[in-house]
Amino acid sequence: MHSFDGHNDVLLRLWKQGGDTAAAFLDGEDRGQLDLPRARKGGMVGGLYAIFVPSVTRNDRSEPMSEVPYDVPLPPPPELTHAQRATLEMASIFFRIAERSEGRFRPARSVADIRAAKASGAHAPVLHIEGCEALDPDLKMLDVLHAAGLRSLGPVWSRPNMFGHGVPFRFPSSPDTGDGLTDLGKALIRRCNEMRVLVDLSHLNEKGFWDIAKISDAPLVASHSNAHAICASARNLTDKQLAAIRESSGLVGVNYAVSFLRPDGKRIAEMPLDTIVDHMAYLVDKLGEDGVGLGSDFDGALIPKTLGTVAGLPELIAAMRARQFGEPLIEKICFENWMRVLTRTWGE
Numbered sequence: 001m002h003s004f005d006g007h008n009d010v011l012l013r014l015w016k017q018g019g020d021t022a023a024a025f026l027d028g029e030d031r032g033q034l035d036l037p038r039a040r041k042g043g044m045v046g047g048l049y050a051i052f053v054p055s056v057t058r059n060d061r062s063e064p065m066s067e068v069p070y071d072v073p074l075p076p077p078p079e080l081t082h083a084q085r086a087t088l089e090m091a092s093i094f095f096r097i098a099e100r101s102e103g104r105f106r107p108a109r110s111v112a113d114i115r116a117a118k119a120s121g122a123h124a125p126v127l128h129i130e131g132c133e134a135l136d137p138d139l140k141m142l143d144v145l146h147a148a149g150l151r152s153l154g155p156v157w158s159r160p161n162m163f164g165h166g167v168p169f170r171f172p173s174s175p176d177t178g179d180g181l182t183d184l185g186k187a188l189i190r191r192c193n194e195m196r197v198l199v200d201l202s203h204l205n206e207k208g209f210w211d212i213a214k215i216s217d218a219p220l221v222a223s224h225s226n227a228h229a230i231c232a233s234a235r236n237l238t239d240k241q242l243a244a245i246r247e248s249s250g251l252v253g254v255n256y257a258v259s260f261l262r263p264d265g266k267r268i269a270e271m272p273l274d275t276i277v278d279h280m281a282y283l284v285d286k287l288g289e290d291g292v293g294l295g296s297d298f299d300g301a302l303i304p305k306t307l308g309t310v311a312g313l314p315e316l317i318a319a320m321r322a323r324q325f326g327e328p329l330i331e332k333i334c335f336e337n338w339m340r341v342l343t344r345t346w347g348e
Helices: 010-017 022-029 037-040 082-099 109-121 139-148 181-194 205-214 240-245 276-287 311-323 328-344
Strands: 003-008 044-051 070-072 125-128 150-154 169-171 253-256 292-294
Touching: 003 070, 003 125, 003 253, 003 292, 003 328, 010 022, 010 044, 010 082, 022 037, 022 082, 037 292, 044 082, 044 109, 070 311, 082 125, 082 139, 109 125, 109 169, 109 328, 139 150, 139 181, 181 205, 205 240, 240 253, 240 276, 253 276, 253 328, 276 292, 276 311, 292 328, 311 328
Parallel strands: 003 044, 044 125, 125 150, 253 292
Antiparallel strands: 070 169
């Protein structure tokens, strides 16, 4: 079974570790959760490849969340010059991987590109930015990134920026944690609609979610989020939000991060894959069979030990079959639902 994935952070991992990053990804290594050999083994044929700029004051992703309740303090966003430099450096890694891949890693700008890569046995990455700290108030950098192939963005990560407010890492908590989009954030959404860039709602707080639902004429998409009814993390989506996503013919990509899956909210990797399927089944019930995809968060999260890396995806598919998901539904969740929502957002 082939899959398309809504979110990974491998570019951040490679940027942090340095060295010959193209070779590390193309040849594979004993680090992280995603590289090309393991993607092929797991059947992942493409996905949204995020650029995320860490704050300079601390490691954003090292916070302990193994005990509940928790409310993790977040650092301020990086300033513009640092964010732009880091964004361009990670974009360079992306394009150097493609240059050295001999056609195995083909940056995609359209659904046709993704399908063509899949048909030829190549991998189809799509450039995405998570948190728009690299964008200037006039959105000139957005023009440059779009020309380079950017087709998806999340206005905020969990920390606030000039465009809006993210949800903190908090459990238990509603996603209604603060103010919504700023005026600049609303202008960003309108510009994304004009450019047919996908707007990712994951990490956005509830007021920002409703601001986008009111402004945007595109399907509402949360690339890597789960069901709040099962795991009451601020990062997950309420039934009311899910109803709005369904009304827009949008999509939710199921996130494999254990702290957004486990009903107890703990960041502990010992858990059955059936818990991921619990979220899938709940989301299918709320969104319909066309509204659920995969959104792993590979290389950006602690995932279940029973999955391990992208090479473990056949185990997740086996868990879906064991739950009596039919093959047409599995094909939709793994691949076709992402193609549907990207076609509606980007055009043919």
